[in-house]
Amino acid sequence: MDEDTSLTAVEVAELLKITKNTVYVLVKRGEIAAYKVGKKLRIDKKDVQEYITNQKNTNNNQNSYSKTITKDNVFEPENKIDEKDIIISGQDVIIDILANSLASKTNDIRILQSKLGSYLSLYELYNDRVSIASAHLWDGDTNEYNTAYVRKLLPGISCNIINLCYRTQGFYVAKGNPKNIKTWSDLLKKDISMINREKGSGTRILLDEKLRLHNTSRQYIKGYNIEKTTHLSVASSIARGEGDVGIGIEKVALQVSGVEFIPLQIERYDLIIKRSDLIYPVYQRIIKIIQSQEFKDVLEGLGGYDLKDIGKILAQT
CATH class of the missing domain: 1.10.1660 (Multidrug-efflux Transporter Regulator; Chain: A; Domain 2)
Structure with a gap:
């Protein structure tokens, strides 16, 4: 360095x-x-x-704190959740704010974070390697977010699906949109190269579901196998001219100069909690934080989120 x-x-x-x-x-x-x-x-x-x-x-700090768990160690068998740990999985800054708020109100439990994408977050929740998952997984057959995936990835486990926000997904393109990229079918053009998200992310699954519904093979998309692990890294790559188009949320596009945003779809971003865990005070505290006016005010200050259903239980499995 x-x-x-x-x-x-x-x-x-x-x-x-x-x-x-x-x-x-x-x-x-x-x-x-x-x-x-x-x-x-x-x-x-x-x-x-x-x-x-x-x-x-x-x-080795044993006080209440918020820490990031990397992808490299989250899958190790010895990383089953300790009874004094709460691990919240997700990549949006909302999860950072939630973890920090919970840590400030909790003295006897460590509050940790896992920066996994939506699919892997649910998988780790099923395997008891995270405490709470967040997700924005679109199902093309039902045109719904998250519920179908929670049922499939956490079979036999009753969960509450609690809304955090709605976000706008779309294309990141260069300023002025010189390649005139507007629809999913434009990704198939021979002169278009994309920057993709990693497998398991909600954005990648949105793309793959769209391709499935349109009976389109990913092999015809130039750059499909070029992966970045955050919305920010995708947008930054487009700004640097490494590709013509990427997919991500509108909020991040506003943070990167040289990028224009083409809106495509409103997505629902939810928190998934096992209903059996709701007997524990710390999980009740998490719900109270999400439903508090203070938490909502912080998110409104950031901008880019539709908070009309924040804190509401939108589905139970």
């Missing part, structure tokens, strides 16, 4: 595989040193490296 180079908040977010808003939170809390050049925030690479080192050195 070149220690003489400074980074923008967007670049740090891409490097750490977190959202831009989470970078601002880390700076505000003093966990990453930063400074301003004019009105622009800048962070030295050496300070990012120091943050990473500090995170590695705090693994």
